[in-house]
Amino acid sequence: MVEDFEKGQIIVDKNVVTYHDLKYFIVELNDKFRPDNLIKYDVLLIDIKEDELVTYVVKQIRTHINPRIYMMPIFLLSTTDFHEVVTTHLTDGILPSINHLDSIEPRALDIKANIERINHPKVLSFESQMINRTLNLMYTRNKKVLNPIPYFHSGIGYYYPELSINFDHRDESGALKILEIAEQEGLFQSEFHERVYCCNNCNGSYLNYREVCPKCNSSDSISQDLVHHFPCAYVGPIEDFKNNIDDQLDCPKCNKTLRHIGVDYDKPSVLYTCNSCHHRFQDYYTKAKCITCGTENDVEHLVPFSIKKYIMTKKGENVAINGYINIEKQLESLEGTVTMAIFKVLLTYEIQRLHTQGYQSNIGYIHVQHAAAVAGVLGLEKQKALMNDLVQMLKSNLNPSDFVSFYNSSTIVFSFVNTKHKEAKEAIEEMKDLSERLLRKSFEKVHIEVRTDVIALKLGGEVESVVNSMVFPLTKM
Amino acid sequence: MDVFGAEIQEFFHYLRSVGFSKLLRVFWFFFFFEFFRYVIVDLISLVFIMWDRKRNRNNYEDAKRRMWLELPLVSIVVPGKNEGKHIYKLTTSLKEQTYKNFELIIVDDGSDDDTEIICKSLKKNGLIDYFIRNEVRGGKASGANTALRIARGKYVVHLDADCSYDFDAIENIIIPFYESPDVGAVGGNVMVRNYKESLATTLQSFEYTDAISIGRMVASYLGIYRVVSGAFGAFRMDILQRVQGWDIGPGLDGDITVKFRKLGYKIKFEDRAVCQTNVPNSFRKLTKQRLRWDKSLIRFRLRKHSDVFFPSQNFSLTNFISFIENITYTLVLNIKWYIYASDMIYNFASVLPFIIVMNFFLYTTTNMFKLLVFNIFRERKNTPFSYFVLYVPLMVFYHGYYLRIVRTIAYIKEFFFKQSYKDPWNPEKTSIKALEIGI
Ligand SMILES: [Zn+2]
Ligand SMILES: [Zn+2]
Ligand SMILES: [Zn+2]
Numbered sequence: 017m018v019e020d021f022e023k024g025q026i027i028v029d030k031n032v033v034t035y036h037d038l039k040y041f042i043v044e045l046n047d048k049f050r051p052d053n054l055i056k057y058d059v060l061l062i063d064i065k066e067d068e069l070v071t072y073v074v075k076q077i078r079t080h081i082n083p084r085i086y087m088m089p090i091f092l093l094s095t096t097d098f099h100e101v102v103t104t105h106l107t108d109g110i111l112p113s114i115n116h117l118d119s120i121e122p123r124a125l126d127i128k129a130n131i132e133r134i135n136h137p138k139v140l141s142f143e144s145q146m147i148n149r150t151l152n153l154m155y156t157r158n159k160k161v162l163n164p165i166p167y168f169h170s171g172i173g174y175y176y177p178e179l180s181i182n183f184d185h186r187d188e189s190g191a192l193k194i195l196e197i198a199e200q201e202g203l204f205q206s207e208f209h210e211r212v213y214c215c216n217n218c219n220g221s222y223l224n225y226r227e228v229c230p231k232c233n234s235s236d237s238i239s240q241d242l243v244h245h246f247p248c249a250y251v252g253p254i255e256d257f258k259n260n261i262d263d264q265l266d267c268p269k270c271n272k273t274l275r276h277i278g279v280d281y282d283k284p285s286v287l288y289t290c291n292s293c294h295h296r297f298q299d300y301y302t303k304a305k306c307i308t309c310g311t312e313n314d315v316e317h318l319v320p321f322s323i324k325k326y327i328m329t330k331k332g333e334n335v336a337i338n339g340y341i342n343i344e345k346q347l348e349s350l351e352g353t354v355t356m357a358i359f360k361v362l363l364t365y366e367i368q369r370l371h372t373q374g375y376q377s378n379i380g381y382i383h384v385q386h387a388a389a390v391a392g393v394l395g396l397e398k399q400k401a402l403m404n405d406l407v408q409m410l411k412s413n414l415n416p417s418d419f420v421s422f423y424n425s426s427t428i429v430f431s432f433v434n435t436k437h438k439e440a441k442e443a444i445e446e447m448k449d450l451s452e453r454l455l456r457k458s459f460e461k462v463h464i465e466v467r468t469d470v471i472a473l474k475l476g477g478e479v480e481s482v483v484n485s486m487v488f489p490l491t492k493m
Numbered sequence: 494m495d496v497f498g499a500e501i502q503e504f505f506h507y508l509r510s511v512g513f514s515k516l517l518r519v520f521w522f523f524f525f526f527e528f529f530r531y532v533i534v535d536l537i538s539l540v541f542i543m544w545d546r547k548r549n550r551n552n553y554e555d556a557k558r559r560m561w562l563e564l565p566l567v568s569i570v571v572p573g574k575n576e577g578k579h580i581y582k583l584t585t586s587l588k589e590q591t592y593k594n595f596e597l598i599i600v601d602d603g604s605d606d607d608t609e610i611i612c613k614s615l616k617k618n619g620l621i622d623y624f625i626r627n628e629v630r631g632g633k634a635s636g637a638n639t640a641l642r643i644a645r646g647k648y649v650v651h652l653d654a655d656c657s658y659d660f661d662a663i664e665n666i667i668i669p670f671y672e673s674p675d676v677g678a679v680g681g682n683v684m685v686r687n688y689k690e691s692l693a694t695t696l697q698s699f700e701y702t703d704a705i706s707i708g709r710m711v712a713s714y715l716g717i718y719r720v721v722s723g724a725f726g727a728f729r730m731d732i733l734q735r736v737q738g739w740d741i742g743p744g745l746d747g748d749i750t751v752k753f754r755k756l757g758y759k760i761k762f763e764d765r766a767v768c769q770t771n772v773p774n775s776f777r778k779l780t781k782q783r784l785r786w787d788k789s790l791i792r793f794r795l796r797k798h799s800d801v802f803f804p805s806q807n808f809s810l811t812n813f814i815s816f817i818e819n820i821t822y823t824l825v826l827n828i829k830w831y832i833y834a835s836d837m838i839y840n841f842a843s844v845l846p847f848i849i850v851m852n853f854f855l856y857t858t859t860n861m862f863k864l865l866v867f868n869i870f871r872e873r874k875n876t877p878f879s880y881f882v883l884y885v886p887l888m889v890f891y892h893g894y895y896l897r898i899v900r901t902i903a904y905i906k907e908f909f910f911k912q913s914y915k916d917p918w919n920p921e922k923t924s925i926k927a928l929e930i931g932i
Contacts, residue, residue: 230616247741248740249739249741252638253642282631297623298626299613
């Protein structure tokens, strides 16, 4: 398809095909694939035979930051079904050849129309972004049910393609947390499907259950039946009773021959000897060794997750179109923070305090940019740890009377009470500096940018609008 | 009161008139056997024991030092059925021990209560090192032998689950092994924890403090100490393996001791290694316990280990004496007492009330004397001796009549009917086999 040719209404120019009202872009093996450039096209056709590369391309699209790109219709140019199950779920169909565009056109048009119906409010928190992406993808495909698909490569064994694609393997259980939030918000109803037990360390579900030595966790051991000889109370493994001459079993203590189990001897217990540490024991421990991270889990310490089937509600459909913004999920209360509601109450008092002659007050924020990307790289837990570090740094630099809250999971808002605006500006510059240094130190390999700002409080300011106006610039990035 | 006073006067008048030789004739049983063995011999021995201890203080300290230097692994084995409820307390008492290099092995011999659950959770929490469960009961001996399969210590300490131990008990029971290389087993000093619970327990406590504890100190000194208590006894592992563990009971404590003695090892009693136990709190339960103990004398001394009496290449004089002493002072004396009683009834029928009163008076005085004097020799007491003063008169009935009758019944039952083989203390399957081969 490198040479230009014209056939009917199909206009092919390099990798671009225009047919009726749709512009198709064809990705080929040798192309330098630039997802950002796809914004100009309506449909993506993948003309690659290598499964891994196809998967890579699909992932690049579906995790793209731009909604027009991540929702883009994707078809595989292929005569056979594609085998990779997740990729199959995340693409929209198969096109046997470029001459059959008619076969996919209705679906492509339908998806395109749906995409155009969707509004994209700028949302900041990772959780909101994830919910929106999932709902968007489902809605544009007229999909009502989000089914967990059993997936060998998944960290937790089950995959919700539209959502899980955004997560790294070791962090996939994060998808379940997102779905839980969405369910609490009434966007989904759920049906129980399965329960999985995951590694206590990494939440991986690829576990090797086996019986191990209670002392050293080795699964290499031998078992022996202990024989109790009634007349003399000798207790020992059956080997002790064997002789070199015949098949009879003779008691090493009283020399009598064992005759009849239950009458003159029995086998009351089994004894295992560990080949690794020589520990002797009767009961194995069942341990689950995590193949992913190597942790030996006690079975009772595995983390259970409910895998559910999620059905989009009417509210969910609504949110799919209009975006999920209003209810930003609060981070679990971290030490030293107040809830957003309390923050707003305190802010009201602070604004009233401005009546006092010469009293000045400010609020500011620290925002970690690209929350979804950061969470993708760090994992949700580390991202939370990062936010916690930031809060502690803030607290030690603010006055004791200042209050701190999470605006969302990647934005911290706080006050500079009884402080001149100029001083607050200097302080926040310093904090920006400090936090960037802190992040560089803690997360060497990840480039994390922060944005900060501070605004002076004005008399008569409406709390809601004060906060929103301060955070507003963030939505335009 | 006047009448009684007159009686006593008449009694003393009688005593004066009969003279000493007549007195011996009437109270021969007391003077020749009991007073001699349990007062004279005990007292002289105790004096020697204390003198020895003073003289060998350095020796003892040196043994202690060598033990701490070597720090041998001690395997504590606790076999039992339905003992789960005691195990937690036992582990806490063991956690307090000065000597810490031990492994704790619990063998659950077919319990049908919560023992398994309790022990497994204790094991998970690291309070028990090894827990082995036998689904079907095999008896105490097989339980202990199962523990022996696992034990890796240089010494094996056999404990009862319902006992608790002085914080230096394990240390003290191991030291004697370092005093002499001939020591094969050491018996601990069992005291009565529930001595205030009932009359039965108080009298037993008196018995444990006096007859059992002092008796064992003396026996140990004389080299004729017979029974290393199952509640608290320490054994050298190599010898236990040589004798291939415990044989079927009841009385397996005494039996294993005999097997050690036959190999030429010394058995020591260590009064400073103290364990406390709950004794039967009613006479009915006590009777059951003593019947079992006393039957084992017949079964093990007279029957199973009768070879001790005959010259053979393993013949040992002390073993011979130990057995003779044991049999004399239990079985023979028991028979002799009936001869004595008949003698009195037949020859002194007219003064029988005086004789009974006089016997009571002699024994009580002796008991009081022993209580006061022997108290000096006890290094570790769990009961103030004054507590027993009031009970001294009752001891005559306890020792002289109650225990004697129980013993007689036990001997008859065992001697003529081999009743111990029917004792549910052992599972029937093992008793049948033991009877078949006559052990
Ligand atoms: Zn045998
Ligand atoms: Zn091991
Ligand atoms: Zn793991």
